Amino acid sequence: MDVDGGESSSSDSISVRSIPIHSRQSEDFLYKFKQQNIPACKPVLTPAWVIATLLLLGFFFIPIGLVTLRTSRGVVEIVDRYDADCVPEAFKGNKVSYIKDTSVPKNCTLVLKVHKHMKAPIYVYYQLDNYYQNHRRYVKSRSDQQLLHGLKYNDTSSCKPEESNNGLPIVPCGLIAWSLFNDTYKFIRGTAELRINRKNIAWKSDRNHKFGKHVYPFNFQSGTLIGGGKLDPNVPLGDQEDLIVWMRTAALPSFRKLYGRIEEDLDADDVILVHLMNNYNTYSFGGKKKLVISTSSWLGGKNDFLGVAYIFVGSSAIILALFFLLLHVKNPRPYGDTAYLSWNRKGISS
């Protein structure tokens, strides 16, 4: 890298007066700008520079990747798919009628085995697969204003097709709220119930600023077509944390949402019984429901992607660097040899 330009005689064309130094400088700069002569640094892609960059990239990325991967591997995670197992034998052939039939009991029990010590806090998620919370029709069907101001806010046209029922507005309106996930879980370790803290599972900012403290559910799930879960009409939306979590729509068709927190350690080989109410219909569209119990790290949950990608990128960089190094040693290329310019080559040969 070298710096050139700017050495042109700029001063003699500027009227020389006793100008304060800073204005003189800025005038000088302006002049250089006008002459397109601002000192510039012109980096050049030399082999040394490129190979060093690639090596450096590799040497940084591989350790970071290893650390990331290790962190991710350190997270203990139990995933259990229950949507298929919880269907009674009789309904195996027709799961949709099972879930739609309100007379069939929906309770179901899972047995989870902790294979490794899990340190509190342990997060309990439900995971839905093949569920398009990001569908265009779905994602738009909400009214942030209504969630905050309640019935005072009338313009709920964005909530279509779930904006009113029997001529009365619905609070909270829209498809997202209407399809609220309503499976419930109860954890039992040994004989005692494992307490799940279901407070503070939603973002604090959402509770305080996005969902009204004095907005109560109204006319919710009262229509003929009942979607997902119901809400306690006596609890303000700001405290309905399940709803708040649910309404943070996921960008991917496969997502996890926080159900609660277990605030005590789980030991390896602990057996946990989960009594769940399998209420939510994923059968009609072939979605999957999973229960996830996971610890957390500074990177979040278990996700090997970043670590693997880092190691892959880092090692590719090093391989590329070595390739270029080899190429450079084998086939050194005289830089900036104008003999390579075709017009000169011809000139010489002719």
Next chain:
Amino acid sequence: MKRFVYINDDESPTQEIYCDNRISNRKYTLLNFLPKNLWEQFSRFMNQYFLLIACLQLWSLITPVNPASTWGPLIFIFAVSASKEAWDDYNRYLSDKKANDKEVWVVRQGIKKHLQAQDIHVGNIVWLRENDEVPCDLVLIGTSDPQGLCYLETAALDGETDLKTRAIPSACMGIDSDLLHKIKGVIECPNPDKDIRRFDANLRLFPPFIDNDVCPLTIKNTILQSCYLRNTEWVCGVAVYTGNETKLGMSRGIPEPKLTAMDAMIDKLTGAIFVFQIVVVIVLGIAGNVWKDTEARKHWYVLYPNEGPWYELLVIPLRFELLCSIMIPISIKVSLDLMKGLYAKFIDWDAEMIDHETGCPSHATNTAISEDLGQVEYILTDKTGTLTENKMVFRRCCINGIFYGNESGNALKDARLLNAVASGSPDVIQFLTVMAICNTVIPVQSKTGAILYKAQSQDEDALVQAAAKLHMVFVSKSGNILEIRYNASVLHYEVLEILEFTSERKRMSVVVRDCQNRKIILLSKGADEAILPYTAAGQQTRTFSEAVEQYAQMGLRTLCLAWRELKEDEYHEWSLMFREASSTLVDREWRIAEVCQRLEHDLEALGITAIEDRLQDGVPETIETLRKAGINFWMLTGDKQNTAIQIALSCNFISPEPKGQLLLIDGKTEDEVSRSLERVLLTMSITTSEPKDVAFVVDGWALEILLKHYRKAFTDLAILSRTAICCRVTPSQKAQLVELLKSCDYRTLAVGDGGNDVRMIQQADIGVGISGREGLQAARAADYSIGKFRFLKRLILVHGRYSYNRTAFLSQYSFYKSLLICFIQIFFSFISGVSGTSLFNSVSLMAYNVFYTSIPVLVSVLDKDLSEETVMQHPQILFYCQAGRLLNPSTFAGWFGRSLFHAIVVFIISINAYAYEKSEMEEVAMVALSGCIWLQAFVVTLETNSFTILQHLAIWGNLIAFYVINWIVSAIPSSGMYTIMFRLCGQPSYWITVFLIVAAGMGPILALKYFRYTYRPSKINTLQQAERLGGPILSLGNIEPQPRSLEKEVSPLSITQPKNRSSVYEPLLSDSPNARRSFGSGTPFDFFQSQSRLSSSSYSRNCKDN
């Protein structure tokens, strides 16, 4: 069509028919501004497209984002161009108002009144005082001057700074000034046109004002709007054309905007992207509808109704159309306009392109076509005043067979001539008389007593000056009486007629009466072929032809002087015809020429004058450099063949014999010309394989035939030939040649300085005017005006090339960044049920296109891939611009691929790193957006060749601004992304993800670029490497070590070694100032010769293949 102007008739109906003198250059009025401006803006396809998109977005069912994300930028863009228009129009209004409100003396109801200029009507009599501006086109009827003359400065009209004389028509001669405002009559004149050199009208005065004769009027009897009255106390005239119908008003008007090759390419690429977009929309639309019908109905939570409205099938495709609409970047127009404005400013500001002689900076009148400068393939240049200084100096003469000035190179110092003058040799005296009188020069006595000459042509000026130095001093001109001082005696001549110079006649004559002996003489001067054929039968003209030949070979301009005594009755007879011809309204010019011909015969040739027109500084170097850059030069000149060839030789236009070959196309008849053309074409096609510089020479006559009958063959020749000299061509032929080259799809640049170049300048893709001595006419009509020919090198190689490179980058980058975000949206639709959900929110989308990605790239206006010095030393590098190597479908495909690759990287990494419990929509969107912003910062960095502080500021400042803006937005509780950015920035995984995106996105790009840079370098890369590592680039000697030594033996020009002479021209005499000049200041001449332009010839021919 004619117009009848009733002078001073307040009741005349003409006052109603013709407009008043209100000048209006305004395009808009207050009322029609909005609709008219909007209409104009919406006549562009891009704007229609954006409007359609913006309207579609109002339909909330299909819009993926807030309509504001399109309306905002659209309104912004419209507001910017509308306010620019409004501002321009307001300024026009102000200047109009100033002109309209000016008070002038107008006769109304027989009384002189002080009125505003805008109230002048056709037929009114207007009085003007000295130094007044003329408010409208007037026909003179009276002046303070007893001879009926007045002096006019026409600089505003034609750019010529000398004073012009105007005379009152003969019918008005002698009318008492008190009676002038009572005058009545009728003027029959053509309908308004824009020809400022013609006014063919008649005047008839009504009784009691003398005879009822029709009196012819010419342009000489008019004073035109915007001229200034000088040296005349007062004049009075009849308004014939007023307001916007004046000659000036008619010639105004906005020229057609020129479209650069680059704009055309960008339009083409835009079209391609549009097609691609439509395909994407159709494919995704179908996929979306299929998915909806098969899958989405099962997803009960989406609650699709079983029966949709009739337009249901259209909803998803339209959503995708809106989602993909950002593929065509809305910001590109604004960015390009801004950049182009700056390119033009850089040209205006360039300190190296200031003409230090006149202090006149270069100026870009047309701010929109700088890129075209870098793509020039043909330069068509005028000779006089463009290549030469147009500073005429009388050097030699040949009087009656005796050559003066051959020894010293300056006839004024030739003792023999001085002796001849002193001894009063009659030949010499006649010769000098013609030099002094046969012209239209106006002598002006300055206060110090010295006589200054105001001449319309530089040649006349040189002749009069030379005559004065030889003691034949043209002292004064009062009316028709010329006063000449010869030695001690004072001679008077009365000018009877002036037979003016036209480019067709190529000569001018005056008929004067010698006041001493009352004889009438015809004095003529003109081109040799316009004079010598008309000499008296007995006279030997051989010596004169030889003299002309000899002078022409020295590159001197020759004029042949002749005279003839007229008989009194012959003159009177002719004078009647002349007058009749002068008063015809139809084909007057032609009729006059015919009548003149009847007088100009049996002339006695007196001698030949030779005037030197020196080459401008740096012309040979400039031509050499630009030819090496692969630009072909054509010289179009009105001068004669030999002069043209000599000038061409001395300025490196063509090479002397061993390297160059001149092919002549001549002939007087069609057959001859066609045979000659065939021969030339044959030779040309044979020699193309040889490293030889072949040029063809054609004269105006043959050219006329060629263009008329052999256009196709001539076009073939034009394509084959890198160099051509066209001599004796008329302005319209110049324009035709430009047209011809343009029709072959070449980028042409026309450079000239005089009024005769205006048409060619306007016709060419780029017109460059030299603001020279022939006035500013060319400079005004041109897109660029420069002070000297040598600035052309810098204009093309530096400004043109940089502009091209920068625009190439900017435009492709604009598409890259729009495509990038668009591809991400498309990918996202695959995981969102092909339903047309937008991943990004409206604010981000709008800011991305208009702000985040536009600012950093704007500073590429400062980017320089190679330093100016390197480009100047390796002008061949211009080839990349000429051939459009930096912006074409294949480079564009590269950028397309890059955006696809980056979109994949950003998308895959974002959705995988932010999967499961982190897959919150706003967060994923911001991660992806951050990835895009980071990538684009690095893309700009990688593609920038030189980093100034501004670049750093813009690139990294923009990145910081991105975070600051998003933090601000995240701090607003009501915004959709409340707290998102704080949340993300607090997560280590966010930063890790972003760095991963950068490394994965840029790594392969860097590696690929490095590989190509090192192992498949383009010429630009090689020079970059040389420039930055090899220290102060290579000296010129290194470029061609081999041929140089060989070339040493070969003579520079055919001066010293006559064996090199060609068949067409004789060796240049060594004492010619032209020859000396071409060596440059201390530069070894063989350098210019040794540059192997040969190699570049085949090279530049290939341009078109790419």
